[in-house]
Amino acid sequence: MPVRQGHRSPRAVLPAATVVAAVAVVAAAAAALGGGGPGPTPVPPDPVVPGAVLNVVRTGAGTLSITPGSAGRVVAGSGGYHSVTWTAPPGGFTGLLTLRVPSGFGPGQAQDPTAPGYWYSAGSTCATGRPEARAPRAGAATVSVRARCGPEETVRLDVNDLRAPTTAGTLALLATVRADGEERATGVPGGATVRVVAASPERLVVSAPRRTPAGRASAEPVLVEVQDRYGNRVPNPDYVVGARAVGRLGPLPLAGERVVTTEDGLGALHGLLLPRESTGAALLVRGRPLQGYAPRLRGESAPFRVVGPPARLVVAAGDRQTAPAGSLLPARAVVRVLDRAGNPLPGVPVAFTATSGAVRASVPSGADGTAGTPWRLGPGGGPQRLTARAAGGPGTVLVATATGGLGALLAPVPSP
Numbered sequence: 001m002p003v004r005q006g007h008r009s010p011r012a013v014l015p016a017a018t019v020v021a022a023v024a025v026v027a028a029a030a031a032a033l034g035g036g037g038p039g040p041t042p043v044p045p046d047p048v049v050p051g052a053v054l055n056v057v058r059t060g061a062g063t064l065s066i067t068p069g070s071a072g073r074v075v076a077g078s079g080g081y082h083s084v085t086w087t088a089p090p091g092g093f094t095g096l097l098t099l100r101v102p103s104g105f106g107p108g109q110a111q112d113p114t115a116p117g118y119w120y121s122a123g124s125t126c127a128t129g130r131p132e133a134r135a136p137r138a139g140a141a142t143v144s145v146r147a148r149c150g151p152e153e154t155v156r157l158d159v160n161d162l163r164a165p166t167t168a169g170t171l172a173l174l175a176t177v178r179a180d181g182e183e184r185a186t187g188v189p190g191g192a193t194v195r196v197v198a199a200s201p202e203r204l205v206v207s208a209p210r211r212t213p214a215g216r217a218s219a220e221p222v223l224v225e226v227q228d229r230y231g232n233r234v235p236n237p238d239y240v241v242g243a244r245a246v247g248r249l250g251p252l253p254l255a256g257e258r259v260v261t262t263e264d265g266l267g268a269l270h271g272l273l274l275p276r277e278s279t280g281a282a283l284l285v286r287g288r289p290l291q292g293y294a295p296r297l298r299g300e301s302a303p304f305r306v307v308g309p310p311a312r313l314v315v316a317a318g319d320r321q322t323a324p325a326g327s328l329l330p331a332r333a334v335v336r337v338l339d340r341a342g343n344p345l346p347g348v349p350v351a352f353t354a355t356s357g358a359v360r361a362s363v364p365s366g367a368d369g370t371a372g373t374p375w376r377l378g379p380g381g382g383p384q385r386l387t388a389r390a391a392g393g394p395g396t397v398l399v400a401t402a403t404g405g406l407g408a409l410l411a412p413v414p415s416p
Contacts, residue, residue, distance in 0.1 A: 061184040063087040066099075066175050066192035073195040076168055076230050079161035080105070080194065084175040086156075086185070088126070088149035095179030097157050098144040102171040104196075105141070105162050124155045131157060164196045166230040171196065198232035201265070204241065204299030208283050209272070211343075214308040217255075218272040224285060226265035226297065233265040236294065239287035243269060247278030247306070254283075261287075277308040277341035308339040310348055310392040316370050318398060325402035326357075326379050333398050334372035335388045337365045344369025349391045356384050356402075365390075377402040 069081030084099045126149035133143040147155035165171070174191035177184045205225045212218040224241050226234045241259035245252040252274050261267035274281065283301040318333035333352070337345045350371035352359040356378025363371040377384055381402050389395035 062089040064185040068192045068194045074164040076199045077166045083158040087154045090151045093149045100174040101141045104165040126153045127155045168232045198234040199228035201226045201234040202229045204297045206301035208301035211305040222269035224267045238290045241287040243285045247281045274306045278306040305343045307343045310390045311340040312338045313394045313396045322401040324404045329375045332372040333375045336369045353387045
């Protein structure tokens with residue numbers, strides 16, 4: 001195929017693999033926890049999708065066809081090749097052939113900064129001049145070539161190395177032919193569909209629970225997603241994924257089923273069980289493909305808490321206050337419920353008892369582990385004590401000093 005000087009010839013684009021393997025948890029899963037392997041390697045190409053390659057419009061004024069390259073699909077972030085061909089009618093043709101490229105496509109290695117990629121005219125005997133590209137900062141890019149064709153001669157306009165979007169999805173190309181100021185033919189409504197598919201798998205993204213109970217299997221599964229470098233989920237060969245957990249005090253033993261991802265690149269770890277408390281645990285995962293040509297992958301979850309039963313009750317606010325006997329203290333008495341690792345525990349009932357005066361009898365701890373009560377001092381002067389005790393045992397004491405003798409009569413405790 002002759003190529004206009006100064007421009008690249010088309011090149012093949014390797015799409016992502018779509019290999020579907022049976023989903024099963026295999027006995028060899030434990031072996032999947034081995035170290036990382038070699039870097040990404042090429043994967044087999046997709047099969048050609050019938051009917052996805054060519055759109056043709058035949059009119060009395062000639063024939064227009066749009067051919068997206070790579071069987072109508074390109075890999076996210078990589079170059080793509082597309083062409084539009086116009087076959088002149090029996091009376092010949094003099095006019096303009098234009099290909100409109102969606103704004104989702106970006107520039108390749110273009111020498112011309114105004115062009116979306118390498119543009120060239122090939123296989124044409126009647127094109128005149130170099131193709132003219134327009135690539136505004138926003139919106140679709142276009143490339144046009146003028147032609148003077150005899151009866152049934154063809155002019156073909158090709159686009160090479162046009163960079164696909166990094167997000168997988170579908171885009172449409174549109175071509176038009178104009179002669180003597182009139183539009184002679186337009187591509188099929190919607191144009192030629194170009195599907196952008198995910199690139200090769202490069203990482204595991206782990207979605208761990210924000211908190212999980214120590215010593216008990218978590219009811220919330222850990223999701224593991226296979227992604228390409230742009231964050232697209234990759235339809236991939238199945239991966240057996242092994243996980244281990246680490247905390248601030250070192251490795252944490254881990255129990256639970258291994259993950260085998262499905263053909264859409266998503267899997268789940270059920271029965272996550274960590275034996276002891278931790279304030280900053282994380283899951284480290286490694287995946288080994290069941291198909292030998294795919295790369296080994298790694299990932300790490302965001303930190304999460306492994307929580308145990310109440311072990312400590314600490315004063316958060318309201319201790320060591322001084323106020324007239326019988327009056328309401330200016331600050332509420334607040335305590336925080338913690339486990340052995342220092343994780344705050346929500347939903348734990350805390351009982352309050354005052355040696356003199358009035359407080360709320362029981363308050364559940366909030367999301368930050370705190371529970372509080374207003375505290376009205378009793379009528380006697382001197383130190384007064386408030387005992388807070390969490391369900392399950394741990395307690396603490398707050399002290400306030402009452403001044404002024406008997407003070408006012410005891411009044412009801414206001415709502416917080």
